[in-house]
Amino acid sequence: MIAMTALSPTPDAAVPPPLTDLPAGLEEACATTPRDMAATLAFALARVAGQDRRGVGLALTRAWLNEHGRPYGPGLARFGRAEGVLLVVCRTQAEALWAMEQGLRSGGLSLMLGGIEGADLTQTRRLDFAARDGASAGMLLRTRTGDLSAARRRWRIAAEASGSDADDVRAPGPMRLMAELTRSRGERPGVWMLEMEDETHRLRLADRLAGHGHGPVGRTARAA
Template identity: 35%
Template sequence: MATLDAPARPSGAIPFALDVIDTRLADGGLAVGALHEMTPAAPALAEDAATTLFISGAAARAGPGPVLWVLTKFDLYAPGVEQAGLGPDRLMFAQARDDRELLAVMEDALRHGGLAAVVGEVRRADMTATRRLQLAASDGRTPALLMRRWRKLGTSPLNEPSAATTRWRIACASSVPLGVPGVGRACWSVELVRQRNGNPFSLIVEGCDAQGRLGLPATAADRAAAAGHRAQAA
C-alpha cells in the first residue's frame, strides 16, 4: 500500500527529457509547485484517452511517491494508465460527488506535501478555484495536474480563465508504423496553449512509454538533431 512520506522528485520542475519541449518551457519542464491544465482537443473518446495518458506520464515522472487521482466518475482504465508508467503500487483514487468537492480534495492533498502529484478531472473550475489550487501546489511543493473535460460542443474548456502556470491541448495524430500491418505506436499532437513567462508552441510526439516518457517520431527527431548540429556549427 502506498505511503505518504515526502516523495523524492525533481527540485524545480518535472522534465519531459526532450530538449524540443524542455528548452521551450520557462521552468525547463512542468514546475513542481504549480497547477498545470490539460484538455482534449475535441470531445471524443480518443482525445480523452490521449490526454489521460499524457497526464499519467507526467505524474509518473514526478517522482517515486504515490499519486492521488480524484474524479467524480470512476471510469479510469487502470491497465492503460499503468502502460504510461503509473502502476497500481503508486496510484490512489478518490471519488468526489461533484466538481466542488473534487477541487476541495485536490487542495487538501496538495497542501499535505506527501504525494508525488495530484491529478483531478473536472468540467468546471473558475478562476477562484484555480488560484486556490495554484497556491496549494506552491505551499505543498506538489504538482497539480488538472484535466478539464468538455461541457458542451463548440466551447473549449480552455476558453475559461485560469490561474494555471501551463495549459495544454492534446489530440491524436497519425501513429508511427512498427513493421506489423495495422500496428503502430500512438502519436499525439501536443499544443502548449499558454505558459507563464514563455511562449506557446505545438509539436507531434510519440505517446508515453512504460516510464511515462514521450518520444519524437523519426522525422521530427532527425529535424531536431539537424537543428542542434547547425547551432553547434554556428
C-alpha cells in the same frame, strides 16, 4: 522528457515544454474532443518526474466518469508509480476541488489530477498555491477552454494515429498525440507531435522531426 534521460524541471529553451518534468504548480490540459481524454491523461502521467516515486491522485466526478469512463488500473500501473494511484470519486465539482486541493497540499502525491470543468480564477489560484505548498504538480483535465485560470500552462491535446512498428508493418506502433501549448507564463506557445516510449512510458518527439514545434496557436495540428 525524452526516452533515455531525466530532464531537470528548470525551464530550458532547448527542451520543448511538453517534454519537461511537471513542476510544482498547476497546469491545465484540454481534450480537443471527448475521444482525446485518454491521450490527455497519458500526457499528464508521462510527464511526472521519473525520480519522484510518490503516488498519483485522481479526483473525478461521477459525471466525468459517465462521460469518459473509469481509468484502467493496469494501464495506469504501467507508468511506474511505486506508491500506486488513488482514485477519489466525487459527487460534485465542489467535492472534487476540495479533494484535489487536499491531495496537492498533503505532499504525499507527485501529481494530482482533477476532472473539473467549472473551476474559476480564485479556485485555480488556491490549487496552484496548494500544489506549491506540497511540492506537487496539479493538472486539471478539461474539455473546454477560455475560462480565466491561474494555471501556469494551458494545453490542448489531440490523439493521433499511432506510429509504425519497426518490426511489423501490420502492427500498431507507439501511441501518438498532438500537444498544443496555448498559454504559458514563461514559454512561447507552439505545437508538438509526441509519441510514447513503449519501455519507459515517457514522451519523445515523434520521429524526432518536430523541430521546435512552433505552429499555429488556437487550433490543433489536426485542423492545421
